[in-house]
Amino acid sequence: MTDRVVPPPQGRADFEARLRRIGAERYHDLHPFHARLHSGGCAPDQVRAWVINRYYYQSRIPMKDAAFMSRVEDPDLRRAWRSRIEDHDGTAANEGGIRRWLRLASAVGLDPDYVASTKGVLPATRFAVDAYVRFVRDKTLLEAVASSLTELFAPKIHAQRIEGLLANYAFADDSSLAYFRNRLTEAPKDVAFGLAWVLDHADTLEKQDAAAAALTFKTEVLWAQLDALEGAYVTPGRIPPGGWRPGEGLAPARATEAAE
Numbered sequence: 001m002t003d004r005v006v007p008p009p010q011g012r013a014d015f016e017a018r019l020r021r022i023g024a025e026r027y028h029d030l031h032p033f034h035a036r037l038h039s040g041g042c043a044p045d046q047v048r049a050w051v052i053n054r055y056y057y058q059s060r061i062p063m064k065d066a067a068f069m070s071r072v073e074d075p076d077l078r079r080a081w082r083s084r085i086e087d088h089d090g091t092a093a094n095e096g097g098i099r100r101w102l103r104l105a106s107a108v109g110l111d112p113d114y115v116a117s118t119k120g121v122l123p124a125t126r127f128a129v130d131a132y133v134r135f136v137r138d139k140t141l142l143e144a145v146a147s148s149l150t151e152l153f154a155p156k157i158h159a160q161r162i163e164g165l166l167a168n169y170a171f172a173d174d175s176s177l178a179y180f181r182n183r184l185t186e187a188p189k190d191v192a193f194g195l196a197w198v199l200d201h202a203d204t205l206e207k208q209d210a211a212a213a214a215l216t217f218k219t220e221v222l223w224a225q226l227d228a229l230e231g232a233y234v235t236p237g238r239i240p241p242g243g244w245r246p247g248e249g250l251a252p253a254r255a256t257e258a259a260e
């Protein structure tokens with residue numbers, strides 16, 4: 001019988017560099033929809049479509065974190081993870097990301113109740129986001145943590161977004177953009193923990209491959225959401241059945257204006 005030669009895992013620094021390369025090559029900061037949004041090239045209804053669809057992602061993030069925690073047996077890991085749910089759902093002292101996102105919805109002229117209803121979310125957005133929640137529920141804990149590591153690349157895009165939206169859109173101010181400003185401090189804390197956890201636990205090449213594949217999968221979840229927006233509201237501008245149509249879900253004052 002011949003011994004099977006198991007290739008050794010990559011060293012910690014090389015493996016981290018591999019994960020970062022996935023972001024450099026595939027993160028959604030490279031998507032043309034973001035370039036248009038940040039440079040002021042989106043019409044008001046394209047911004048509204050982004051806010052409506054992206055709300056679906058926001059709303060599912062704490063659900064996927066709860067699904068993750070329901071599988072964790074180690075109280076230390078659960079303790080480290082649970083602030084993610086509070087960051088989005090809020091606490092007595094912190095309004096939380098979901099309410100902040102709905103403030104952005106109001107600022108762009110949408111009825112926050114309409115946005116929170118998730119009516120009008122594009123089918124492809126729903127499929128992509130639901131696939132992320134399912135991935136985290138069903139895969140190994142290592143893959144689940146690794147899939148959150150796109151947040152390594154998020155502070156850069158949040159900073160670009162704050163700067164770009166403030167420079168180019170009348171709705172942008174400290175209140176409407178509070179969501180992104182808060183993420184600038186929340187995400188680095190989460191991702192420092194998640195990255196260290198993945199580097200510690202991916203102790204074979206097979207596990208490293210699985211973690212890298214999980215991160216790649218997540219970049220696809222993000223990219224697919226922007227492709228959905230681009231196809232429905234930019235080119236070819238084909239809104240699928242059930243997708244939000246301009247004029248729907250506006251804040252009451254704007255709905256009256258639109259009717260006049």
Ligand SMILES: O=C(O)c1cc(C(=O)O)c2c(n1)C(=O)C(=O)c1cc(C(=O)O)[nH]c1-2
Binds near residue numbers: 151153
């Ligand atoms: O605006 C963005 O580009 C962006 C990207 C990501 C991401 O990389 O998944 C997250 C967020 N924002 C975000 O605000 C957020 O709370 C968040 C949580 C997670 C996650 O996977 O647990 N990703 C992200």
